Amino acid sequence: MRAIMAHDKGYLAPHEAKIIKIRELTDTTKLFELKFVEEHLNPLFRNDPGQFVELSVYGIGEVPISITSPPTKRGSFELGIRNVGNVTNAMHKLKKGDIVGIRGPFGNHFPVEEYKGKDLLFVTGGLGYLPLRSAFRFALHNRDDYGKIYILYGDRCPADVLFPEENEEYEKREDIVFLSTVDRDDEMCWGGNIGVVTSLFPAIADKLDPKNTVAMICGPPIMYKFVNIELEKLGLDSDHIFLSLERKMKCGVGKCCHCGIGDKFVCLDGPVFTLRQIRTLPEALM
Ligand SMILES: Cc1cc2nc3c(=O)[nH]c(=O)nc-3n(C[C@H](O)[C@H](O)[C@H](O)COP(=O)(O)OP(=O)(O)OC[C@H]3O[C@@H](n4cnc5c(N)ncnc54)[C@H](O)[C@@H]3O)c2cc1C
Numbered sequence: 001m002r003a004i005m006a007h008d009k010g011y012l013a014p015h016e017a018k019i020i021k022i023r024e025l026t027d028t029t030k031l032f033e034l035k036f037v038e039e040h041l042n043p044l045f046r047n048d049p050g051q052f053v054e055l056s057v058y059g060i061g062e063v064p065i066s067i068t069s070p071p072t073k074r075g076s077f078e079l080g081i082r083n084v085g086n087v088t089n090a091m092h093k094l095k096k097g098d099i100v101g102i103r104g105p106f107g108n109h110f111p112v113e114e115y116k117g118k119d120l121l122f123v124t125g126g127l128g129y130l131p132l133r134s135a136f137r138f139a140l141h142n143r144d145d146y147g148k149i150y151i152l153y154g155d156r157c158p159a160d161v162l163f164p165e166e167n168e169e170y171e172k173r174e175d176i177v178f179l180s181t182v183d184r185d186d187e188m189c190w191g192g193n194i195g196v197v198t199s200l201f202p203a204i205a206d207k208l209d210p211k212n213t214v215a216m217i218c219g220p221p222i223m224y225k226f227v228n229i230e231l232e233k234l235g236l237d238s239d240h241i242f243l244s245l246e247r248k249m250k251c252g253v254g255k256c257c258h259c260g261i262g263d264k265f266v267c268l269d270g271p272v273f274t275l276r277q278i279r280t281l282p283e284a285l286m
């Protein structure tokens with residue numbers, strides 16, 4: 001964030017934020033819209049795509065959560081949260097009007113603004129959709145600044161698919177290519193492509209100009225392994241492939257050493273790295 005910086009209270013101590021809207025995205029994932037209680041902070045808060053906040057559920061604990069709304073959304077921000085343990089479970093029990101703590105935003109970002117004029121390829125899997133949504137919605141809100149835009153999204157099954165109504169809108173648009181797939185369709189309700197996200201690559205391979213394309217990827221480490229192979233086969237430069245890493249974090253600001261890989265802290269130097277950088281970091285994709 002440009003406003004709540006190191007000298008600000010929100011760097012190490014949380015600012016209070018109120019939950020103003022809650023929406024169920026799937027059985028396990030909810031979308032929370034939040035606003036700072038101190039009104040003057042709301043117009044100041046600005047995230048870059050792919051940044052995260054440290055979210056405190058008072059009395060329970062603090063967890064890193066990506067901001068899923070794009071920087072173009074002002075006055076409030078959105079967090080998509082999957083219920084997996086102590087803090088996320090407690091968050092899922094909160095109601096509209098309840099207060100949580102927010103520090104940040106922290107970390108670097110997907111360089112969408114820096115690559116104006118280029119073609120953009122977004123590849124995402126599972127919960128990785130949430131941070132990448134901030135990046136591709138920013139690009140879509142500034143559509144004229146970019147060449148071709150491709151979004152490839154894979155998830156485990158139809159019930160896990162995030163933001164289906166937004167995805168339907170993307171599918172209908174003629175100025176972008178949005179393709180989605182599921183690994184399996186046990187309920188036989190999908191009607192689209194079945195297979196992992198790399199099974200979507202043949203549909204765009206002929207259209208993509210590797211010299212003019214920047215790829216931004218967010219998903220599980222296993223997905224990175226196979227997506228990187230496809231991108232390099234297509235001829236993308238490893239400096240033009242950006243991936244977001246997830247590590248267990250505590251402080252979010254380079255103080256506690258919980259998120260170290262090699263000589264980097266994921267919270268401070270990342271979470272977004274180029275493929276070239278990642279190749280020099282031991283165990284980055286584990
Ligand atoms: C930069 C960053 C951005 C994130 N963005 C989001 C997001 O937008 N939405 C979202 O739902 N989650 C996100 N996460 C993951 C989220 O922080 C964890 O799910 C959360 O910390 C779990 O805390 P808990 O107290 O609910 O679970 P715990 O009780 O601590 O743990 C429950 C289970 O989850 C596992 N777990 C805990 N932390 C992580 C982790 N960081 N990665 C993988 N498994 C973990 C534990 O090993 C355990 O099996 C992000 C993590 C990072 C590092």
Ligand code: FES
Nearest residue numbers: 250252256257267
């Ligand atoms: S989370 Fe503390 S150093 Fe990164």
